[in-house]
Amino acid sequence: MGEKLGFIGLGKMGLPLSKKLMEDGHEVSGFDIDPSRGRMLEEAGGSPVGSAAEVAEWSDFVFTMLLKQEHIEENTIGPNGIAASGKKGLIHIEMSTMHPAWSAALAEKLATRGVDMVDAPVSGTVPHVEARTLAYMVGGEKEVFDRILPIISPLGKSVTYTGKNGSACAMKLVTNLIVNAGVALLSEGLLLGERSGLSKELMLECLKANAAASHILDLKGEKIMDRNFTPHASVGIYVKDLGLCLDVARGCGMEIPMTAAGLDMFRRAEAAGWKEDDCARVIEVYENKD
Numbered sequence: 012m013g014e015k016l017g018f019i020g021l022g023k024m025g026l027p028l029s030k031k032l033m034e035d036g037h038e039v040s041g042f043d044i045d046p047s048r049g050r051m052l053e054e055a056g057g058s059p060v061g062s063a064a065e066v067a068e069w070s071d072f073v074f075t076m077l078l079k080q081e082h083i084e085e086n087t088i089g090p091n092g093i094a095a096s097g098k099k100g101l102i103h104i105e106m107s108t109m110h111p112a113w114s115a116a117l118a119e120k121l122a123t124r125g126v127d128m129v130d131a132p133v134s135g136t137v138p139h140v141e142a143r144t145l146a147y148m149v150g151g152e153k154e155v156f157d158r159i160l161p162i163i164s165p166l167g168k169s170v171t172y173t174g175k176n177g178s179a180c181a182m183k184l185v186t187n188l189i190v191n192a193g194v195a196l197l198s199e200g201l202l203l204g205e206r207s208g209l210s211k212e213l214m215l216e217c218l219k220a221n222a223a224a225s226h227i228l229d230l231k232g233e234k235i236m237d238r239n240f241t242p243h244a245s246v247g248i249y250v251k252d253l254g255l256c257l258d259v260a261r262g263c264g265m266e267i268p269m270t271a272a273g274l275d276m277f278r279r280a281e282a283a284g285w286k287e288d289d290c291a292r293v294i295e296v297y298e299n300k301d
Contacts, residue, residue: 013037014162017070019063019086019093020077021048023242024106024133027140028076028166030055035165040069042086063087067096072162076106078251080113087121094124103128104159108183108252110259115177118151127155130176132183133167134190136243144168148186150179184259187252191290192273193227194249198235198294211236231291238295240288247286249277249293 013036018029021043040058049059063086118128129151145167253274260267283301
């Protein structure tokens with residue numbers, strides 16, 4: 012028998028994740044500030060409601076996946092947030108990519124109001140949701156992790172327990188540092204190959220067979236060379252996440268100059284009006300089209 016779940020943030024990732032949860036036999040209620048997203052949830056068999064508190068009243072487990080800290084706070088500890096419902100035994104699964112210290116502090120605030128929280132960001136985008144190949148990282152109390160594991164395991168290829176609250180957010184930022192800055196470096200290399208007269212087919216064949224082979228190459232290589240900017244992971248998200256990486260690094264007393272250089276390229280893409288385009292658009296910054 013399925014669980015009663017809630018999802019706050021029915022965006023590019025939240026809505027398809029909600030659909031997968033329903034496919035797994037769970038009942039899902041949802042809330043989004045955009046009413047059209049709620050209608051889409053309803054069309055898929057879910058139950059849209061009018062606030063985060065209503066989601067919590069209806070659910071035993073509540074997911075959030077939102078872009079900004081203030082949005083998460085509003086929907087968790089705000090006047091109409093999940094904690095305001097007073098629901099006993101509620102578990103909050105916070106999937107957003109956020110600063111580790113902030114996430115740990117939110118977990119403490121929710122605990123004082125009777126809500127157990129884990130940070131559970133994922134590596135992957137919409138195609139990984141559809142293929143159920145997300146990689147979950149989960150930080151929080153082990154007992155809470157054990158309770159959510161049967162719910163999230165079917166959604167991905169891996170679920171890793173990272174330790175205390177905030178640790179999963181730290182691991183996600185390490186992941187995004189390598190991936191996001193890597194996309195800028197990949198664009199740089201592929202453009203150098205193009206300018207040197209190498210074909211797309213030749214470069215992909217060689218790179219996939221040699222020491223440069225990587226998941227980033229498989230995911231973004233062809234999109235970059237085809238100038239295919241249909242968004243899977245947007246420029247704006249890369250700017251946000253690389254900025255968080257720099258913030259965390261400063262707090263650790265270290266410099267990460269390659270990440271800073273990558274962030275500068277994505278900031279230029281965002282300033283050019285390409286915020287919602289796929290991160291592959293960064294190649295046009297290298298081409299000075301921004």
